[in-house]
Amino acid sequence: xxxxxxxxxxxxxxxxxxxxxxxxxxxxxxxxxxxxxxxxxxxxxxxxxxxxxxxxxxxxxxxxxxxxxxxxxxxxxxxxxxxxxxxxxxxxxxxxxxxxxxxxxxxxxxxxxxxxxxxxxxxxxxxxxxxxxxxxxxxxxxxxxxxxxxxxxxxxxxxxxxxxxxxxxxxxxxxxxxxxxxxxxxxxxxxxxxxxxxxxxxxxxxxxxxxxxxxxxxxxxxxxxxxxxxxxxxxxxxxxxxxxxxxxxxxxxxx
Ligand SMILES: NC(=O)c1ccc[n+]([C@@H]2O[C@H](COP(=O)([O-])OP(=O)(O)OC[C@H]3O[C@@H](n4cnc5c(N)ncnc54)[C@H](OP(=O)(O)O)[C@@H]3O)[C@@H](O)[C@H]2O)c1
Numbered sequence: 001x002x003x004x005x006x007x008x009x010x011x012x013x014x015x016x017x018x019x020x021x022x023x024x025x026x027x028x029x030x031x032x033x034x035x036x037x038x039x040x041x042x043x044x045x046x047x048x049x050x051x052x053x054x055x056x057x058x059x060x061x062x063x064x065x066x067x068x069x070x071x072x073x074x075x076x077x078x079x080x081x082x083x084x085x086x087x088x089x090x091x092x093x094x095x096x097x098x099x100x101x102x103x104x105x106x107x108x109x110x111x112x113x114x115x116x117x118x119x120x121x122x123x124x125x126x127x128x129x130x131x132x133x134x135x136x137x138x139x140x141x142x143x144x145x146x147x148x149x150x151x152x153x154x155x156x157x158x159x160x161x162x163x164x165x166x167x168x169x170x171x172x173x174x175x176x177x178x179x180x181x182x183x184x185x186x187x188x189x190x191x192x193x194x195x196x197x198x199x200x201x202x203x204x205x206x207x208x209x210x211x212x213x214x215x216x217x218x219x220x221x222x223x224x225x226x227x228x229x230x231x232x233x234x235x236x237x238x239x240x241x242x243x244x245x246x247x248x249x250x251x252x253x254x255x
Contacts, residue, residue, distance in 0.1 A: 002052070002078040003129075005226075006030045006069070008060055008118055009087030011038035013187030014137065017215035018084055021223045023051030028077055032058035032069055033087065052077075060087045060114030070121040079129035082226050083122045085115040086137040088159075090194040093148040104151040111155040115162055123175070131230045132175035135222055136163045140183045140238060144247045152194075167235065176233040178225045183240030184250070186212040208252030213241045 005022045009015035011033035019031045023046040031039050031053050039055035046053040056072045059065040073080045088111035091103035115136055126132030141153045142160035163179040170177060184206070191202025206212050218239065225234040243251040 002028045003081040004028045004076040004078045005082035007084045008032045011035040012189045014215045014218045015086040017219035018222050021219040023053050029053040030056050032056045034059050060118055061109045066117045066121045073125050080125040081129045082133045084135040087114050090152040096150040099151050107151050107155040112158040126175050130174050133226050135178045137180050140181050146247050178234050179236040181238045182218050183244045184212045187215050208255040209243050
């Protein structure tokens with residue numbers, strides 16, 4: 001029977017690439033996000049490539065919406081073996097001194113409480129499969145702080161704490177917990193969301209960086225971890241572009 005993978009934040013960037021990749025690996029993918037028009041396009045793309053997927057409208061900040069995702073999982077055509085908690089992002093690059101409470105609230109709601117809410121809702125199905133996997137897409141910001149990143153790093157540290165705690169609490173049950181920590185990934189929307197639609201500021205993040213990671217690189221890491229034999233638990237995978245030795249140490253050409 002086909003295994004089912006759920007990917008949150010599948011309407012763009014890393015989530016969309018992960019949905020495509022997992023479908024190519026043979027999963028039936030439940031692609032979840034708020035923008036259903038984009039999900040419909042993604043499902044068509046996956047089907048054209050020979051895979052199968054279902055679009056599920058889901059706002060990870062809403063109990064009711066996430067209950068709908070759990071219901072869709074129950075109706076899916078196979079056991080739910082994989083959940084990829086990917087929905088998230090950054091807002092603002094302000095110092096703690098002047099950071100907007102609303103930006104911090106948004107980052108906490110989507111990255112942290114969204115991961116918590118979706119994980120709680122899907123745990124019974126993952127356990128019932130007998131071989132469940134939970135992936136949490138945190139970030140290198142989950143273990144390093146940087147100036148202007150207070151709100152985002154706080155949220156990603158919290159996601160990292162969820163991953164570690166959950167792995168301890170689920171020990172002895174058939175669910176592994178994998179944390180993926182990407183460094184700089186050039187996706188279409190991450191910077192636009194962070195800088196409130198300012199394309200110049202978003203582009204400046206990657207200026208001169210020879211080859212930042214792209215969404216498919218992270219999808220490749222997620223797929224590799226998720227397709228190891230089930231007794232192999234990659235606790236945490238840190239992945240950065242070659243040009244980024246550390247958060248503060250980025251090689252930029254011509255800068
Ligand atoms: N890009 C990077 O450099 C980078 C580095 C490390 C970690 N990450 C992490 O990787 C993940 C994906 O990032 P990305 O670069 O692919 O960003 P992105 O292109 O902006 O994708 C974010 C996704 O999250 C979804 N989302 C936002 N709010 C949501 C909500 N309330 N409910 C459901 N879905 C929601 C968006 O879909 P809708 O708007 O359609 O709902 C979108 O599909 C994030 O957790 C991010 O923090 C990114």
